[in-house]
Amino acid sequence: MELELRGITKRFGPLVANDGISLSVAPGQVHALLGENGAGKTTLMNVLYGLMQPDEGEIRVDGAPVSFHSQKDAIAAGIGMVHQHFMLVPVFTVAENVTLGIEQAGPAGLLDKRRTRREVAELSHRYGLDVDPDALVEDLPVGLQQRVEIVKALVRQANVLILDEPTAVLTPAETQELFRIIRQLTGGGTSVIFISHKLREVQAIADTITVLRRGAVVGERAPTATADDLAALMVGRDVQLRVTKSPARPGAPVLRVTDLTVRGDDGRAWVDGLSFEVRAGEILGIAGVQGNGQTELCEALMGLRPAAGGAVTLNDDDLTRATPRARLRAGIAYVPEDRTEDGLVGSFSVAENLVLDMYDRRPFAAGVNLNLPEISQNAAARIEEFDVRTGSAATPAGTLSGGNQQKIILARELGREHKVLIASQPTRGLDVGSIEFVHRRIVERRDDGVAVLIVSSELDEIYALADRIAVMYEGKITGFRDPDVPAAELGRLMAGGADVAPAEPPPAGPPPAGSHQDPESQQPPEPREEG
């Protein structure tokens, strides 16, 4: 099926979300829509999926103009969509979810469950989806839930599959699995519209890349285009994909973790006798596939989860049993992994979020009262300094984009006096421009003599920031490496490979500075499901 959009324009009041966008998707192709958050990608797809009506322009299927008044029309025309947030009923089985809305009734008006199960099994087999029709959706990991969404679209005879930011919730291994499935689908003649702001993924999977900026198409590129070229198109200016940093000048150890053991809610030792130290003026990057205890490690470092054994010290002060507040006051700045859940109070204003851990201290508190003028002055200064794009300081932080939310957290944490910065997944879900900003700030702190600990499952990020790399696997550190270690070696350690002495000749040359890794080689060889 040949799908074509011609001059699609969609306005919301004075705001033009889509401005005369035209693109065509050939059968069996992966067409990537690349753009920063708010560039109009999702609006365009909502128009295509019949959720919104365009103000101007038309959609053509196999050359004939069509108009979609609801998603039913779009589905009937062979368009399927997998939303960023899945539309599944957790307590239903896979087959029940797939059949929901198109239930087939048997002779006595009973649901024909057997037929759906057969269909699911068949599709699952044909495209190597490995989905069990009888599994409860709530028991499935995120990657499999996504495949259920894909099956849902395929059962409804989708010829064009829209994937909205499909990798945002996936681990690197799951992403590789998804790419394999996408190739299988396109091999069978299905077209895929792949929406993303991640350059690396788009380069790896797309046949054609359309770049959107501020609601308009700013260019079309082949996947061979360089990352710098794509990033510049996306952001509208040249972007440094890797911040320039001078060699670290590490000082004395500041944060010291000794034999730390942390148990999860399930009683399992998610952090298992871990030891490392972070010195002033250096960035230690903890690499690892997500779900190997990084979350528990950070929670234990912040006092949010008790240590079952071992010690955490900051400049020889024992913090092992300290409360979160005591640790913050001792000089730890913390950027949590899940910024909307742990980093911000979404319904609070930007100004309130900027003092979330300082509200009871002078100058923001005067006795029992809040010092509101001081809080708003602080907000104005921080918004300016960190270039937070917000309507006003009174805007609820939850309505801002991910990049701006992260800037608020950074502004708050770095605004306090601190000797250590712990940042977990500091750029997850951020667009290229924001990543550059966050990385630059982190390197600045290092240069000011702060001991920085970065936990990230993105190897690009580890390479961009770390002065030393520790790889974490199943709660243990499988090895420390210098930042010029080849990605394949890190991948081996991330999959739990034994720590071979670094003196041995590396299997590949060091990564060329400033360029991007081949995504294949960066992934740990063994797909693991998140624990």
Next chain:
Amino acid sequence: MTTPEAGPPAAEPASSPPAGTGPEGGARPPHPFGRILRESFLEGNTFTVTVLALLTAAVLGGLLCAFTNASVLHAPDAGSMIARAWDTASGTYVALFEGSIFNPHTVAALFQQSSLPTAVHDGYLSAVFGPLSETAVQATPLILTGLAVALPYQAGLFNIGGQGQFIGGAIMAAWLGYDVRLPFFAHVAVCVLGGFAGGAAIGWLTGEIKARTGAHEVIVTIMLNYVMLYFLAYLLSSQSLLQAPGSANPITPPLTSNAHLPLLAGTNLRINAGFLIALACALAVWWLLNRTTTGFEFRSVGANSAASRVAGMNVERSWVLALLIAGGLAGLAGSAVIQGTDFTLNPNSYGTYGIDAITVALLGQGRPGGVVWAGLLFGALHAGSPGMQTATSTPAEIVSVLQALIVLFVAAPPLIRAIFRLRAARAGGVGAAMSKGWNA
């Protein structure tokens, strides 16, 4: 009257203009006032929805009064049926108004007196303000217990325990009121503080159980309501405890007059200092929530306890403190009823305040200013219902139905939006959040 309605700009997430809707989330051109007004109406924000909910409930309530009335049902033809229905419905609301706000006949009676001093002396002037006084008296415990729900709600807690906390306060106020001998002002203060402490103890217990064991406060408060209910019944049935000596009824001895809350407008009107206490508490709760570091903690914990913990707040301490203060407020309601109007404690004293409190807080959007208005509205409904009954023989229960309808419509903004074809507001209303906030 004090109406601490709007918080500081920073504390009003629901009413702030949403940003980040533009592609760059940048500044948008300022809208003229008229357009903002029109948009806020069309989008059905919480205020519009509340007003429309009141109107819808009033119309439905009127229909209900009319078509349950015997004379309407036995009308000879359709025309007279409609006429009688209109008479009944309008008569009901006129009686409600005259009983709760202002009755023109009392003014006429006042001016028919020979001279003003004798009129005042005979209570004709008081009669003019009688309805308002009754409304204030009825509103007092509703405002206080409403605050006892609204404050913990801001900290993410659902306080269903108004009844138990009310009883805790009432027990203390009544016991201190008849068993202690103190000079007038000191005695009032001791009883009021005792009422606060009695309720606060129950609230603290709830908070402590939740903080230590993780038990859901809804379950704990409901169960403590039963405990307090039967504890009171026990106290009132034992001569050696609270029961009045020689009485066969479950009732305490009367409070000494030194413990009565001072009347505000002469002996003919029941309005008393309890009403001022309620208003002062509303102002204090508003100040606590919006101006103090403790209130910042409450609101932060209520909005996102995980982020609050990460930011170093003691979430459990906030829970305990919020429920302690809430219990105290409900205890003050008990003290206001015992010391202000009843002057004795019996099993009728606690009425349905525990449940009414939830509806008041819901109607008041969980905000102190809103609670005052909602408390006054429900107080007026209560004050007007006896007159309504005598004027049009409408059963007093219709007031409960009216209350229920108001809350039903307030709690279901989509219903009102559907009826009036409003667009959905961009931020979900507090009412909606509160009505589905059980899985906190």
